Amino acid sequence: MPHILFVFLVICFTVLPVYSANEQKTVKAGFLFVGPINDYGWNCAQNEGRLFVEKKLAGKIQTVAVENVPESAEAERVMERMIAQGAKIIFATSFGYLEPVLKVARRHPDVKFMQLSRFDKRPNLRTYFYLHYQGSYLAGVVAGRMSKKNKIGFVAAHPVPPLLQSINAFALGVRSVNAKATVKVVWTNKWVDPAVEAEAAKGLIDNGIDVLAFDQSAPVTIVKTAESNKTYVIGCYTDDCQFAPNYWLTGVSFDWGPYYARICQSVLDGTWQEGTDVCDIKTGNVKLSSFGKAVPEPLRKEVAAAKEKIANGSLVVFAGPLKDREGRERLSAGAKPNIKWLAGMNFFVPGVEGTLPKN
Amino acid sequence: MDDLAFITAVAAGMVRSGTPVLLAAVGECLTERSGILNLGMEGIMLAGALTAVIVSYLTGNIFFAIIAALAIGALIGLLHAFLCLYFHVNQVATGIAVTILLSGITAFCGIDYVGKSIHSISAYKVPWLSELPFFGSVFFNQDILVYLSYAIVPLTYFLINGTRFGLSLKAVGEEPRAAAAAGVSVFRTRCIATALGAMLAALGGAYLSLVYAQGWTENITAGRGWIAVGLVMFASWNPWKAVLGAYLFGLAISLQLRLQAAGADVSPYLLGMAPYLLVILVLAVSKLRQKKIPAAGPTALSIPYLPQV
CATH class of the missing domain: 3.40.50.2300 (Response regulator)
Structure with a gap:
């Protein structure tokens, strides 16, 4: 042996x-x-x-x-x-x-x-x-408009701040166009366990949702499960349109290339410095994936307009005053979120349903 | 969603989530009855899952995919049996080594198949039976592998308790020397039992990749092979009880996800623990009960058989 x-x-x-x-x-x-x-x-x-x-x-x-x-x-x-x-x-x-x-x-x-x-x-x-969540907000706008039953599902891996940012921003996007819609969250407690992810998606679909969003490491299983259950799906991280030709709406994906090229160029030029960068919708590093064929033209334009507003700063996703779903104020009027506030997020905004474990 | 619809959905999810564990557990029952402990089930499930994906991708044929998974399972089973029976190595160590080896190999060989679109298996309603109230939508609105599992359990039970081979199998598992004296080949019987058991585990793996994930992901089994090995003890080496255990495990998964979806206010950490807690609890309870009745485990389980000594 x-x-x-x-x-x-x-x-x-x-x-x-x-x-x-x-x-x-x-x-x-x-x-x-x-x-x-x-x-x-x-x-x-x-x-x-x-x-x-x-x-x-x-x-x-x-x-x-x-x-x-x-x-x-x-x-x-x-x-x-x-x-x-x-x-x-x-x-x-x-x-x-x-x-x-x-x-x-x-x-x-x-x-x-x-x-x-x-x-x-x-x-x-x-x-x-x-700032992945800026893309989640835009995806939420699509989901809110496309949901007929006003019930949207979200399969998420672990209740950690980056995922809470995505879920909350998504729900804010949904509510910005559809005040009656709710986002139901189911935690799988696994980054990767396709069988549990598929069952979680099935459970939400059985409960009557008609749009499914998620945040899991390997997206293929959920996208395919949504397609075979005739439920609209919002992807994450990459463009997985091919796995749900009929029910793909859009997704949040990344475009790291231009940023990495810029950094490498600065090394070549000798201008590289220590510091901090933020990659978001404005810099083009966070973006929406291609739209599925179910998304109508007016909605595509509406999302493009919202994207433009986020990029030029006139629309802030987490804008004060922001209350959590228990009614506690989390961001005072006029305040803008900084990285530290985002990294400590531990609440749900109104419109999100499901349990949030307390740490 | 009314109560009946909720219970039906939970039960249907239980059957789906339980089936991969069920297949592996029934396989392990068969193997252990012959006196071989196969801790390689997790690895064999992984190998079965990946093989099914590769063959389904290359040929586009589900039938070939399942056959290939079974063949790989048999091969690895024979490898484990050969190490145990020819070299008389420690069966615990070999089993764990098989799992570690296969999780590495499948991760490496599977790299090119992550995210590949494959022909997967979808549900098939059984005519008439699927129209039964409750039972119809729980048990007969599933896919062909689930129906196959309904046949496998009684067949395995019959193989162990109703055939000549089953008699030799149990004899070899209890008293290999006596069995050998009676003219039974310990080597051959144990090889067959281990190969059959591993085939069932590989089928369980194929179920995960073909039905659930509809593709390959590294470590797709996420510990289900180990659960299956644990369940065999709870089942006191009886395939019917193994089914019960596997469905309990499936029920815990299905119920916790649907309770969340239905809006129950319970910590998802607690709910996530439920399947594993349940297995531990059930193992403990069954152990307590066994104090009254003599342990039903095969006497020669995991003891190397050395005929010449």
Whole structure:
């Protein structure tokens, strides 16, 4: 038995997919992905950003990518290897990479690091945040208009702030066009468990919803379940229109390419600096996926107008005064949310139904 | 949604959620009755799930997909049996190694199949039977794999308790040396039992990928293979009781999701724990009951058989 395990381990470590092109006088950029790049979800979107950089800055930037990197000391090892291969900038595209990034950043002051969704300060560290919820609001507008029964379902993985932002913004979008509609939330307590996700979707559909939204890591199962149960579906992270040709409405997806290309260009120009970026509708990094054929033209125009308002700042999704569904004021009149307020979100807005576990 | 509609929906969800565990648990019953402990069920389910997706994607044929999953299951079962019976290795260690190995291999080989559109299995209403009140929509508005599971349980029970092979199977599981003296091949009987059990687990995996997920996702089983192994003990190695246990597990999943959808004010953490709590509770209760009745487990379970000693 030990032999088999040994062979298995050898296979695991030698075939870890490391992509790198031929050696040239170019700057290398390393990318760490927390899951498989073809998950049709989060990592897929991140990898498309990397591919955009390769194409846009061909001959100037070379990328090295490793997928399925755990958020542990393993990430440190992967980054050290990238640096040994000559990487000058490293993109850590998941929440939990910050601790290993800080350790490696201390050892390599000449290498630049980009950390997603976390705050920290170091001369060679830049952090970037994404406001997914702005897209959720727009998706909510679509859902609110398309729902005939005024009942909308939302399958969500864990009650953590980023998901609560999405759910609340979605409900605000729904209510902005349909004051009678409710958003029913079912927690699966799993990032990935297709059987439970499908059953949760079925449960909501049995309860009479006619539009289904969700936030799970691997979206394909729910999108297909909605299609086979003749229920409209709102996607997340990537454009999964192909899996529900008749019942796809739209979804929130990412376009990381232009942002990553800009950062890489600043490294080439020598203008890269520490700091913080926010990626949202305005910067074009958060966007709506293509509309399904069920979405009528006037609604598409309405959503485009709302998108324009979010982009130019005249529409703020979480605008004060904002009350939670128990009636407590969470944002006073005139106040605008900052990243810290968003990161601590732990309430539901009116219109959301379902249990919110108290932490 | 009125009460009857709610109960019907919960029960139909129970059958769907319970079926993958049911198939694996019935398979493990059969295997353990022959004296082989197969802890590789989780890995075998994963292998079955991935194989079904790959074959369904390549051929577009559900039938081939199921056959391929069964074949892979049999192969891995034979591998486990061979390690246990030829090399007399520790069965707990081999089983766990099989699971770890297969979760790695399936994750690696499945990379290209994540998100691929495959031919999946949809529900098929049984004429007449599906029109029965309550039972019709719970049991006979499902898919063909569920109907297959209805046939598999009595067949397995009959195989164990009504056939000559079943007699040898139980003899080998209780007293392998006595069975060998009576002319039964311990090696062959245990190989067959392990392969059959693994085939059922692979079928359970195929159910997850073809019916539920309608595609492949890494670690699609999410621990259902381990639940199946635990249920066999609760079922005191009886396939009928294993069905009960599997449906209890399915009921807990289905009920918690639908209670949330119906707006019950219970913490989703508690509800999420319910399926696992239920399994632990039921195992504990059945253990208490066994103090009165002698344990029904096969005497030679997981003990390496060394005929020459």
